[in-house]
Amino acid sequence: MKPRKVFFEQRGLTLYDKLCYFFSGGSYEKKLRLTLLLAGIFTFLIGMYLLHLSAISGSRRLIALYLFSSGFGFYVLCTAFLNPLRINLLIVTHGLLLILFLMYFVDNEHETDANYNYLIALTVGASLALRHEDRYLSLAFPLLCFSCYLFFVTTGAELGQQGLQIAFLTSPAFYYVNSILPMLALLLTIFVYRGDYSEAxxxxxxxxxxxxxxxxxxxxxxxxxxxxxxxxxxxxxxxxxxxxxxxxxxxxxxxxxxxxxxxxxxxxxxxxxxxxxxxxxxxxxxxxxxxxxxxxxxxxxxxxxxxxxxxxxxxxxxxxxxxxxxxxxxxxxxxxxxxxxxxxxxxxxxxxxxxxxxxxxxxxxxxxxxxxxxxxxxxxxxxxxxxxxxxxxxxxxxxxxxxxxxxxxxxxxxxxxxxxxxxxxxxxxxxxxxxxxxxxxxxxxxxxxxxxxxxxxxxxxxxxxx
Incomplete structure (x- = not known):
């Protein structure tokens, strides 16, 4: 029997008590649940808002994309109340990465061409929220997200009628100095200080x-x-x-x-x-x-x-x-x-x-x-x-x-x-x-x-x- 289940059964806690126990305090698991909850809420709300705008334009591809985004956001929200097993974390992280890819490649007049900046948020969030998971989730996945960010910044990749089109920058120094290097410095700082948590x-x-x-x-x-x-x-x-x-x-x-x-x-x-x-x-x-x-x-x-x-x-x-x-x-x-x-x-x-x-x-x-x-x-x-x-x-x-x-x-x-x-x-x-x-x-x-x-x-x- 899991310790958490015993904790609830012994004390006869109400649903409100359980929610308070899940999302209060400073333990790693509680913070992970709170992160999943916030990620689910934001993904759901953003998806619903863009779905509303896309419904006006009548684009079926956009409606399907944002309908999927909203549904996935609701799934992420639900995982906050479940045991954060590895399979759930794998689905959540890769699902969010997939949504960002689709949002970038699908033309939408209501979005900017810099959707790849959301990859920084996903990189930072995964690095901190999953810091105690296995090496893939805590290290490899954040590096994958950051690599995708570098790919979009340096190539200007677009999905057109002829498929994936890559246009390498002829003078990338400006982007290196003003985009990549600051982000790299930010991530290095996070990776250094994310281990600054008490041994207890x-x-x-x-x-x-x-x-x-x-x-x-x-x-x-x-x-x-x-x-x-x-x-x-x-x-x-x-x-x-x-x-x-x-x-x-x-x-x-x-x-x-x-x-x-x-x-x-x-x-x-x-x-x-x-x-x-x-x-x-x-x-x-x-x-x-x-x-x-x-x-x-x-x-x-x-x-x-x-x-x-x-x-x-x-x-x-x-x-x-x-x-x-x-x-x-x-x-x-x-x-x-x-x-x-x-x-x-x-x-x-x-x-x-x-x-x-x-x-x-x-x-x-x-x-x-x-x-x-x-x-x-x-x-x-x-x-x-x-x-x-x-x-x-x-x-x-x-x-x-x-x-x-x-x-x-x-x-x-x-x-x-x-x-x-x-x-x-x-x-x-x-x-x-x-x-x-x-x-x-x-x-x-x-x-x-x-x-x-x-x-x-x-x-x-x-x-x-x-």
């Missing part, structure tokens, strides 16, 4: 189709106890971009949250994680493995989160007590009543909850005492500053002490050295995660990693194994 917008455009193109992959980073026994794994999303390679989650996740795509992506992560857990159950050492899934605040407060997630838990035969949802501290600044309802609902099913990145910013002791939280994951920045910043050491010590007092597990992220591991153990931290133990690995490597060690510590309640 480019990523957002590609992110919308990443699920359909099967570009996401789940990785898993083991979590261990003081004896280095595996207590669980955290699910980490990786994006294989076809051109950029691996894009780090700290780059594309904020963009997904801002655009609303995180709702669809988050659901995909939950479903594929549960499906993987079912496969792991075929390996005896993996049957008790606890798996932590990150839940975005926007995803969590989505109206259908409870029903859809519960449906996934029922669809896949996985013990809910092996599932842990990780949320950040910022989640609690949203609708607290709604958050409390969601946490309690899934806690009743057996799902555990962990507060991720604790101590990184919005820290509230209320979240530890009000909600049934099982684990606190200390932010990796505190671990990194442990040896160099005395204040960080004090904060870590107090977090561990407080969590132990109220029967909540503490897990330290970002462990990279033995020194960090040993010091945190002495401070009372019980669970750890980081490159010292294992980097994030794919599903097959998780099985291999755990098979070489003792079976995972079974998931139990708070203040026990994670």
């Amino acid at each position: 917008k480019l990523i957002k455009r590609d992110l919308a189709g990443a699920i359909e193109r099967n570009q996401f992959e789940l990785f898993y980073q083991p979590q261990v106890d003081t004896a280095r026994r595996v207590t669980g794994v955290e699910v980490l999303l990786r994006w294989h971009h076809p051109r950029k390679g691996f894009i780090p989650p700290d780059i594309f996740i904020p963009i997904a949250e801002k655009s609303g795509l995180i709702i669809v992506i988050g659901r995909w992560v939950i479903e594929h994680t549960l499906a993987q857990m079912v496969l792991w159950q075929q390996h005896p050492p993996m049957r008790d493995l606890c798996v932590s899934i990150n839940i975005s605040p926007m995803q969590m407060i989505e109206e259908s989160f409870i029903s859809e997630t519960e449906a996934l838990l029922k669809r896949y035969p996985v013990n809910p007590e092996r599932v842990k949802f990780e949320i950040t501290e910022s989640t609690f600044i949203y609708n607290e009543k709604r958050i409390n309802q969601i946490i309690n609902h899934f806690t009743a099913l057996g799902v555990k909850w962990a507060i991720d990145d604790f101590g990184s910013g919005f820290s509230s002791l209320k979240s530890l005492t009000t909600f049934p939280v099982h684990d606190v994951k200390m932010d990796k920045s505190l671990v990194m500053d442990l040896s160099s910043n005395p204040s960080a050491a004090v904060v870590v010590d107090k977090i561990i002490e407080l969590s132990s007092t109220i029967n909540i597990n503490t897990l330290a992220e970002g462990i990279e050295t033995e020194e960090q591991f040993e010091r945190l153990k002495k401070m009372g931290c019980r669970y750890f995660q980081g490159y010292l133990f294992s980097k994030p690995v794919n599903a097959a490597d998780v099985v291999h990693y755990i098979t070489l060690q003792a079976p995972p510590v079974p998931c139990v309640g708070a203040a026990g194994p994670v």
Whole structure:
């Protein structure tokens, strides 16, 4: 299912809402739709106006031409409300080019002989509006339009009774200086500056189709106890971009949250994680493995989160007590009543909850005492500053002490050295995660990693194994 379709179905948007969503904002797709809409309107209106003038003169060729032009303009207008698939873009671009050719070659007293200047508008429009499409639409087609413009300017080509007549200019220097060179300078400037768009917008455009193109992959980073026994794994999303390679989650996740795509992506992560857990159950050492899934605040407060997630838990035969949802501290600044309802609902099913990145910013002791939280994951920045910043050491010590007092597990992220591991153990931290133990690995490597060690510590309640 396409992300856009899910977006509408979940929210029950009206036609007006859909139109606002299509044509507001600054995303590439919305601008492309708006460009198609404007191109369709102008083509339709110009065609209708010239059709009216041609009807007066009685020229059948002109009437047929402008009737076709008006109809094609209406088609272009309609494509603005459809998925801008490549076939639609190919038809629109080449149809407009064909209309300009026909308008130039058909004699009409109501038009000037400089219709080829419209090719500049088509060149510029295609260059900007289709800049994120394939090389043909984004580069070859604009160059084709500009080549046609140069052809008309330098040859003075006309379609007479004897066919196509070309009269090369005997003194073309005037046209080169006053027509071609300024246009060439304009196009070069556009080609240079059309790439001056933020990386975030480019990523957002590609992110919308990443699920359909099967570009996401789940990785898993083991979590261990003081004896280095595996207590669980955290699910980490990786994006294989076809051109950029691996894009780090700290780059594309904020963009997904801002655009609303995180709702669809988050659901995909939950479903594929549960499906993987079912496969792991075929390996005896993996049957008790606890798996932590990150839940975005926007995803969590989505109206259908409870029903859809519960449906996934029922669809896949996985013990809910092996599932842990990780949320950040910022989640609690949203609708607290709604958050409390969601946490309690899934806690009743057996799902555990962990507060991720604790101590990184919005820290509230209320979240530890009000909600049934099982684990606190200390932010990796505190671990990194442990040896160099005395204040960080004090904060870590107090977090561990407080969590132990109220029967909540503490897990330290970002462990990279033995020194960090040993010091945190002495401070009372019980669970750890980081490159010292294992980097994030794919599903097959998780099985291999755990098979070489003792079976995972079974998931139990708070203040026990994670």
